[in-house]
Amino acid sequence: MMKLFYALSLLLSTATMLLGANVYVSMGSFNSPYYEFYSDSAGTVPLASLDVNETYTFYRLANAPTHPFYISDVGYEETSSSKITLSGDGSANNGITGTQNFTLSFNGFDPSSDTLYFYCTAHSSMLNQFSFAATLPLVGTSSLFEDTSNATWIRVLQTTNKNTDAENSQSEQVIVMNITSMPEGSRYRVAKTTSNNQWYMAPAKDLSIGLNTITVGAVNFNRTVKIQFDQGGIEFDSLSVNGVSLYGEGGYTLTAPSGSVLASSVFSAGTGAYPYAYASTTAADGTASQAEQTFILNVTALPEGGANYSIYKTTENGNDDEGSPVALELGTNVIPAVAAVQFDRTVKLRLSADVAIDEFFVNGDYVVGSDGNTVTAPTGSVLASSVFSTGNNEYPFAHTSTSALEDGAASQAEQTFILNVTALPENGASYSIFKTTANGYEDTSNPVSLVLGTNTITRPAVDFDRTMKLRLSKDVAIDTFIVNGEYIVGEPFLAPEGSVLASTLFDLNSNANYPYLWTLTTTEDGVSGRAAQTMILNVTALPEGGANYSVYKTVSNGQGDAGSQKALSLGLNPIAVSAVDFDRAVKIRLTDDVAIDSLAVNGIYQLGSAPVPPVGSVYPDENFDLVSNVDWPYAYTAANSTDGASSQAAFQFLINITELPDGGATRSIAKTLISGPSDWYYSDPVDLVLGVNRFTVPAVEFDRTVKLRLSSDQIAYEYFGVNRTNVYGTPLDSDSDGVNDWEDYSPNDPNVQVEPPAVAPALSISSDGANVTIEWSDSAGFEVKSSDDLNTWTSTGDSESPYTESIGTTKFYKLSNE
Secondary structure (H helix, E strand, O other): OOOOOOOOOOOOOOOOOOOOOOOEOOOOOOOOOOOOEEEOOOOOOOOOOOOOOOOOEEEEEHHHHOOOEEEEOOOOOOOOOOOEEEEEOEEEEEOEEEOEEEEEEEOOOOOOOOOOOOEEOOOOEEEEEEOEEEOOOOHHHOOOOOOEEOOOEEEEEEOOOOOOOOHHHHOOOEEEEEEOOOOOEEEEEEEEEEEOOEEEEEEOEEEEOOOEEEEEEOOOOOOOOEEEEEOOOOEEEEEEEHHHHHHHEOOOOOOOOOOOOHHHHEEEEEEEEEEEEEEOOOOOHHHHOOOEEEEEEEEEEEOOOOEEEEEEEEEOOOOOEEEEEEEEOOOOEEEEEOOOEEEEEEEEEOOOOOOOOEEEOOEEEEEEEEOOOOOOOOOOOEEEOOOEEEEEOOEEEEEEEOOOHHHHHHHOEEEEEEEEEOOOOOOOEEEEEEEEEOOEEEEEOOOOOOEEEEEEEOOOOOOOOOOOOEOOOOOOOEEEEEEEOEEEEEEOOOOOOOEEEHHHOEEOOOOOOOOOOEEEEOOHHHHHHHHEEEEEEEEEEOOOOOOOOEEEEEEEOOOOOOOOOEEOOEEEEEEEEEEOOOOOOEEEEHHHHHHEEEEEOOOOEEEOOOOOOOOOOEEEHOOEEEOOOOOOOEEEEEHHHHHHHHHOOEEEEEEEEEEEOOOOOEEEEHHHHHHHEEEEEEEOOOOOOEEEEEEEEEOOOOOOOOEEEEEHHHHHHHHEEOOHHHEEEOOOOOOOOOOOOOOOOOOOOOOOOOOOOOOOOEEEEEOOOOEEEEEEEEOOOOOOEEEEOOOEEEEEEOOOOOOEEHHHOOEEEEEEEO
């Protein structure tokens, strides 16, 4: 049956508990309850009851001048007893008004048997009494406990008596007490009589907030058992002895949420402050008990007062090591691993109160649940847990990259971790870096989400010895794990002979999607950074899954533009970023490491060397623009649509090539269409040849952009011009026929300089007996030739009609433009 320790009747017309130490008393009236009480000076927060553990100062609300107010624990206008102390203004027969006030404190006042009156000293009819907040019992004042003469163990609870209980006293004694508050370090001990009627005092044990179970084993003789306490200020809301409730309802009932179970359903009965225990191993297991012991609980609900755990283990000499209490938390609780030993032993995880769990993991096996965050490592991958060590609750997996104690000065170096994640649990996973600081403190970084693919984590060098760990919140699948350049998981991607890995030249980047970074320019570079930025990589090997790049750049308002991913390919990879009119940052980022044998940044070779063209010739980088197109890395813009009508003209290109790469090279024309500047036409590729390459883009009747594109950077030329304007060099006479290649109709044929007409001119021959006359029309570019045998033809030197010659031997005549 529950014993009540406070008066329950509410005599005030208010509804809330005391919120502060000040009480404001209303003006008063002749109607019950006569006064109203408030905790604020504005009179907006009413009070319902007082608390004997508080001290109160009473004021009149709005300095009320009427109905002088006072209190007493004896009666109307009676001097109070020593159970309360009143100080300040007023007295038992002259209450406070206006700005007066007095202070009340309690000295052993018991609301269950004592009464505190309030009244008006001017009107005896205005008499009422305060209500008090419910107060939980204390070991020091509860009638369930008795005083002792021991200065240390001041209160005692007797559970059985050898004289009155006789043989029943031999039974196991179980005391369950739910403690709601207590002085720090509160303890209990068991006092019991032995078979020879001597008293045995067991060692003291700590109490804890929450459920405390004390078990005294059964014996085969009559005995007396008492539980002694060293603090009177231990507050409790339930107490039972041998299953009989002495106060409260025998403790709280924790309900496991859906999908969870109570730990008590899988733990065995414990003792003392830890009523639940789970043995991961016992000495009876022999050498198997010597191994490391691990426990992981996922707690889904805790009792109101929380719960602790403690590790119990036996030592080499057979003694008990109780372990210190540690608070359990909602979520994953990774119990620090119990280290392996070289002797047989028992290890138990003990709980101070029942908790709800949906996972309980002991030495790698699930006792409760299955890992909802389990990932299955794809073929070629492993779980990170297989190479990481045990961490803590929040980060159960940890890998130490360096240790201040073991590595000394070497621990000061930059630390890098690279994980290639191939599978994540359903709700994802995060990492955090643990490191020690110069003053020896611990620094734990904020969590960062892991992503599928490469995750690169870097911490800079320092000038002091330190420890650093990479910690994971959940297990993940990985196929690569590199720590400070050393492969823990996976095999290194190797560069072919004559090549290097891009990672040896690029900076490591903290962005998991782009672990490798090259900064082309920054805003600090000022005007120079506004120019076009270029990078050329010659890739000789790619990882199995390929690799991409992205251009990061800041825009005019200072915001970042991450750029889209583009695939890298074997061979030449040109990357070009157009010029702007503002200071900016430009960075090239790689998703994966690649092998390269040349790298040029803004025309300067960081790896390899620039190719050397034949004497008198140049490569396209001299006059063409580099563009981010693997197939067409160089382009020359002959016209822009913004040029207006001039862009409508025909464009003739002339390029005299002196060298082509192995496998040859091609050209293509890119031009915009009448439908708009964003619609492009790309001509089919045309093979380039050594010597003269001359071709024309016809005129149109709309403004347009025209570009000549080349497929290789290894095309050497000694002349390049557009519409008879020299871009590089001076016009050549390639066939040495005295006509330069612009003017020569067939610059590779010394016998042809002009274009033949589409239709042969009309021809007539006449004779007057002495002379022969040849006439023809549309004669431009033609001359008369004669022959005696139709095999050998001789020029007459006449290219204008008519031509007359005296008749001699038989001859043949023809018009020729050869």
